[in-house]
Amino acid sequence: MDRRDALMKLFSAKGVKVNTNRGEAYYNRLKEMMQKRLDELSNTPAVTKTDINKVLDAEGLSRRDFMKWASAITAMLMLPASFTPLVAKAAELMNRVPVIWIELQDCAGNSEAILRSDSPTIDELILETINLEFNETLMAAAGHQAEEHLDEAMKRFEGKYLCVVEGSVPIGAGKEWCTIGARGETFEKHLLRVSSKSAAVVAVGTCATFGGVPAAAPNPTGAVGVQDIVKGKPIINIPACPANPANITGTILHYVLTGQIPELDHLNRPKFAFGYRIHDNCERRAHFDAGEFVEEWGDEGAENNWCLYKMGCKGPMTFNNCSIVRYNSGTNWPIGAGHGCIGCSEPQFWDKYATERPMADSHFKAPTGGVEKTVDEFGLGLLSAAGIGIAIHAALSATAGKKEEEK
């Protein structure tokens, strides 16, 4: 990071606020622009045969369900209700925007989250209809065949495709052990090559955005996020473990609608998704304010759905919308299910958030580098040292000191 970047970061002064009322004129202009873009897109040939209406039919979902979903997504993207038809149209045109999805150091959990649900939501179905040109987890091709396909897609859609990345990039010692494809390309080179010809890069999941679990101490592979490697391209981060399908769909939809990336916060996360603090939209918040906390798993507090702060909930320092959109077709979310938030959408979450106890009781490396201490243990050590110092000074003053009147 050069000095200017560093300074900018220091005084970023970027809240997560999104202005949701920009006036008639603004929205009219926006609508016109979107209309034009969608017209253009609908004139380009659909690359995949999958059509959202057919997919919905197959799942037994009606047009009405689809429109209900479209109005919810319109609200999520913070657009006025009159944009609903445009959003619906954009969803139908999702198969016009080519996507190349690459996987690096990861568990494929984000793909799994989208693909494996037994009653997929419309968000998940929409993601099935995108023009997915390349995805190692899903495609039949392997080896040289797969590589050829990738090269071809990159050439054909140069400057047009979205490069979706899942997983972190190892750049430490031994990075050459992480290779991909028949040519033995390192993850770093693979990422740089595929992203270089893309329109924008979408980092999906916390590993791709901030390094995530592979980057947890002692970070043996020197894992970093996509934004640390790829420069000079628009980057959208959609962290969380796994990233919520609703947020992935929302981001791609926004791109289909406008050809641009959504408004981002200081960590390059879309504000429409990460502009909410877990703690402020948590159903247990009343118990937090009342001072009613779960003290151990299964106790009376747990039975009464009390606040999980003392069990290590990091909702007060975590920005994500899972308290609102939830997971698994809106069934539930971690805090609803009785476990505190581990801050999965924040940088360095594994080391600094997922400690399973309040910050004050978490073990941190002592400044000496040695034994792990809690902040209070360190503080009490400091106070004892000061107390001993003062006691010694007092004792020596009493024996060796000289008061003015004695002089």
Next chain:
Amino acid sequence: MRPGYKKVERMTTFMRINHWVVAICMVAAIVTGLYIGHPYYQTLISEPAVNKYVMAWNRWVHFMVAIIFDVSSIVVAYLYFFSRFEKPILKILPTPKNIVEFVMVFINLITFNRVKKFDSSHADSFNTVYFLIFHLLLAWMLFSGLQLYVHGLESGHSSIGDWWPWVLHLATDWTVTVTGGTYMDVRYWHHISMYFIIVWVMFHIYYQVWRTIFWQEGDIAIVFGGSKFVKDNK
């Protein structure tokens, strides 16, 4: 008054009021801050939700105290430069005179008052620098605390207007970068800095008592009556 001594004015009424307000607020900030970090009492009392806002009240007190610190800090920062009584800034600038005075006072402290070669009738450089450390620590608590506070204003609105969260972001976002890049780090340093402040307070009280005993000039009275006594050598 003992013969041969004269009275010198050391703290104005405002300075003394400020001192005690800050001292009381500091105790309140520590007690409530520790509760916020690890709610240590009353998690399982009586029936639920009968006017029971234990965490909310603790946070309320913590933030009220913070606002008092805010106001006090702004006034004190102003007085550093423009006080009509004594401008602390003149004692902080590293001029040769100040450095010599600082070293002399320090030597006196570590030789248990055997080498007292400075004028103790006015605020000395050592004392002023020591208070500067406190004011810097307090400013740090303000900035890091306000950063933690603005996380709750993510809508960009507040009861006093949208300018407030905007100003808070502008003034405190740097605390995230300098502490290590996450909101957790700010919280960690906010908590650990409390201990630096407590250490500061411990030595502060000790030193005032020590001075009173060894200098024999009634230093401890400064913070109550505003003045102390020094030998009249005329």
